[in-house]
Amino acid sequence: MHPFKTFEGRVCPLDRTNVDTDQIIPKQFLKRVERKGFGSCLFYNWRFDEKGNKKKDFVLNKPEYAQSSILVARDNFGCGSSREHAPWALQDYGFRVIIAPSFADIFYNNCQKNGILAIRLDSPRVDELIRRGATEALALTVDLEQQKLSAPNFAEHFEIDPYQKEVLLKGLDEIAMTLTYEDEIVAYEKQHEAVVH
Amino acid sequence: MKRRNIIEKIWDQHLIHQEDGKPDLLYIDLHLVHEVTSPQAFEGLRMNHRTVRRPDRTFATVDHNVPTSENRETKDAISKIQIETLQKNCKAFGIELADIYSPHQGIVHVIGPELGLTQPGKTIVCGDSHTSTHGAFGAIAFGIGTSEVEHVLATQTLWQKRPKTMQIKVNGNLGIGVGAKDLILAIIAKYGISVGTGHIVEYTGEAIHNLSMEERMTVCNMSIEAGAKAGLISPDQTTVNYLRGRRFAPKGAAFDQAAQNWLALASDDGAEYDRTLEIDASEIQPQVTWGTNPSMGASINDLVPDPESFDDEEKRQAARKAIAYMDLKPGTPIHAIPIDVVFIGSCTNSRIGDLRQAAEVVRGNHVHEGVRALIVPGSYQTKKQAEAEGLDQIFKEAGFEWREPGCSMCLAMNDDIVPVGKRCASTSNRNFEGRQGTGSRTHLVSPAMAAAAAIQGHFADIREFTAIH
Numbered sequence: 001m002h003p004f005k006t007f008e009g010r011v012c013p014l015d016r017t018n019v020d021t022d023q024i025i026p027k028q029f030l031k032r033v034e035r036k037g038f039g040s041c042l043f044y045n046w047r048f049d050e051k052g053n054k055k056k057d058f059v060l061n062k063p064e065y066a067q068s069s070i071l072v073a074r075d076n077f078g079c080g081s082s083r084e085h086a087p088w089a090l091q092d093y094g095f096r097v098i099i100a101p102s103f104a105d106i107f108y109n110n111c112q113k114n115g116i117l118a119i120r121l122d123s124p125r126v127d128e129l130i131r132r133g134a135t136e137a138l139a140l141t142v143d144l145e146q147q148k149l150s151a152p153n154f155a156e157h158f159e160i161d162p163y164q165k166e167v168l169l170k171g172l173d174e175i176a177m178t179l180t181y182e183d184e185i186v187a188y189e190k191q192h193e194a195v196v197h
Numbered sequence: 198m199k200r201r202n203i204i205e206k207i208w209d210q211h212l213i214h215q216e217d218g219k220p221d222l223l224y225i226d227l228h229l230v231h232e233v234t235s236p237q238a239f240e241g242l243r244m245n246h247r248t249v250r251r252p253d254r255t256f257a258t259v260d261h262n263v264p265t266s267e268n269r270e271t272k273d274a275i276s277k278i279q280i281e282t283l284q285k286n287c288k289a290f291g292i293e294l295a296d297i298y299s300p301h302q303g304i305v306h307v308i309g310p311e312l313g314l315t316q317p318g319k320t321i322v323c324g325d326s327h328t329s330t331h332g333a334f335g336a337i338a339f340g341i342g343t344s345e346v347e348h349v350l351a352t353q354t355l356w357q358k359r360p361k362t363m364q365i366k367v368n369g370n371l372g373i374g375v376g377a378k379d380l381i382l383a384i385i386a387k388y389g390i391s392v393g394t395g396h397i398v399e400y401t402g403e404a405i406h407n408l409s410m411e412e413r414m415t416v417c418n419m420s421i422e423a424g425a426k427a428g429l430i431s432p433d434q435t436t437v438n439y440l441r442g443r444r445f446a447p448k449g450a451a452f453d454q455a456a457q458n459w460l461a462l463a464s465d466d467g468a469e470y471d472r473t474l475e476i477d478a479s480e481i482q483p484q485v486t487w488g489t490n491p492s493m494g495a496s497i498n499d500l501v502p503d504p505e506s507f508d509d510e511e512k513r514q515a516a517r518k519a520i521a522y523m524d525l526k527p528g529t530p531i532h533a534i535p536i537d538v539v540f541i542g543s544c545t546n547s548r549i550g551d552l553r554q555a556a557e558v559v560r561g562n563h564v565h566e567g568v569r570a571l572i573v574p575g576s577y578q579t580k581k582q583a584e585a586e587g588l589d590q591i592f593k594e595a596g597f598e599w600r601e602p603g604c605s606m607c608l609a610m611n612d613d614i615v616p617v618g619k620r621c622a623s624t625s626n627r628n629f630e631g632r633q634g635t636g637s638r639t640h641l642v643s644p645a646m647a648a649a650a651a652i653q654g655h656f657a658d659i660r661e662f663t664a665i666h
Contacts, residue, residue, distance in 0.1 A: 020490070023629065031233070031273070033282050034237065050636070074511065081608075104391070105424070109342060161220075179352060181214055
């Protein structure tokens with residue numbers, strides 16, 4: 001996993017609550033056995049009509065957001081299915097940061113495992129970013145070390161769990177780290193081996 | 198000693214390592230695997246020269262994209278590769294696979310309990326959000342992403358932040374014709390789809406205690422639809438009776454010992470929770486969803502709501518979008534909504550009890566003209582049981598399709614798709630846009646309500662329907 005330190009990018013406002021992972025990547029694209037190449041399927045049914053033509057009014061299809069890399073949405077982003085294809089698609093499309101007032105638990109974890117920074121921010125601040133993102137070319141700087149977001153006339157501290165911050169900053173291989181606890185895992189198993197299967 | 202709830206008891210039992218500033222390192226007792234969310238995890242193991250630590254605590258099946266046609270041949274080349282990849286991976290890493298022609302094949306959340314793999318007190322994970330189903334047995338069971346699947350394969354553990362605990366207390370009893378599905382849909386309609394975020398929920402109360410194991414699975418299954426990490430129910434004699442004699446359950450004296458341990462896991466009297474919600478079971482009516490998330494639901498005798506009647510702008514906006522997508526008119530009686538497709542199946546409602554309820558409604562009736570109605574049993578074992586009871590005959594004579602087990606039209610990864618613009622009464626768990634096929638429209642209901650809709654061609658109050666027919 002690539003370490004995440006500071007990042008600067010253009011905001012793409014997605015003015016929706018409860019965006020579920022079925023919308024982020026519909027099921028017909030879950031059949032592949034690779035991790036890469038899902039960007040073209042991102043928000044497929046919102047981006048494309050039945051004939052595969054781009055829907056002009058969907059925010060990602062507007063030319064001014066073509067290079068955006070920070071997605072800002074409303075409450076409970078990523079609810080529903082556990083499919084990690086959702087963060088894979090967001091990342092492959094070019095998003096490195098997602099900002100919302102709240103995230104569904106599994107999606108939030110899945111972002112973390114892929115080096116995507118999911119930031120929880122108060123609703124009024126999210127609202128501000130969505131409104132400004134819709135009317136101006138809003139460039140936002142994200143400093144994970146300092147836990148700071150900044151843009152012209154905008155500065156905000158954000159909270160993140162210290163462990164998750166460390167994993168992201170260092171781009172840690174979590175499995176390799178867990179394997180250093182091998183002795184404790186073995187000891188646990190010896191003590192609890194009675195459990196069948 | 199502190200009075201603990203079952204969530205705290207199981208969590209504490211599975212702690213391997215705890216330190217300040219870190220999540221807990223938790224042992225995982227059972228890892229269920231399926232074809233869609235595992236290939237990249239196995240590939241990750243190979244790339245890093247790692248192996249599966251405990252194949253004996255791992256069990257796999259194919260369910261998400263398998264065809265439900267009689268010959269079970271996958272026409273889709275990409276799905277075929279995905280299924281073959283799981284076969285190869287299970288063989289290479291020594292994992293038992295309930296493959297497509299196995300008598301144990303079925304939806305992963307149906308076969309786990311059927312085989313007795315699911316047991317009280319276990320930590321259970323699977324790369325599927327409906328893993329919460331297994332909580333019905335008094336287990337901590339939750340869905341994980343593919344990276345975590347890889348982590349569990351390699352280490353049999355997960356780093357997990359201790360979740361908050363929530364009690365949902367269901368007082369009183371459900372009325373006649375009102376079932377577990379109506380109960381969980383009513384809870385979600387009342388409290389919303391993110392009420393459980395960051396929590397594990399324990400369902401308690403008289404109505405919960407009186408549910409069968411299959412009904413408890415329906416309730417716990419949809420915990421994720423309330424945003425909860427997991428949902429569970431303290432084990433009792435109903436739990437113990439269900440597990441006795443199952444393939445992976447302990448045998449003989451070991452079973453009796455296990456049963457004692459299981460019963461001791463139940464939450465202590467007076468145990469505390471971070472949050473408690475309550476609902477009165479006797480007030481719950483048969484439910485039908487009208488919108489594009491599971492909280493957008495109503496009672497059968499209600500009307501499609503007016504989006505402008507909601508109290509905040511976000512809700513109004515969401516309701517407007519949902520009603521437009523669903524092509525409904527505010528003020529329409531729910532029972533008057535016509536339907537094109539009926540799907541009885543999914544990890545929520547495809548067990549033998551669900552099929553018996555549906556068959557009771559269907560017996561002697563016929564599917565309405567122009568309606569396509571499917572029954573997709575949750576597993577081979579369920580299918581065989583239903584056939585032994587003659588339920589398949591009742592369904593087939595009424596004009597239902599009787600199909601092979603799998604996830605099928607719940608998420609339409611195989612050929613079982615609701616066509617564009619068509620409306621489906623479905624016993625599944627999600628009514629998201631396009632869930633059952635691009636442009637499809639889903640109304641979530643109980644098996645009995647789905648069966649009645651198949652016969653009427655529109656929704657019907659199952660209580661009146663049963664009285665007339």
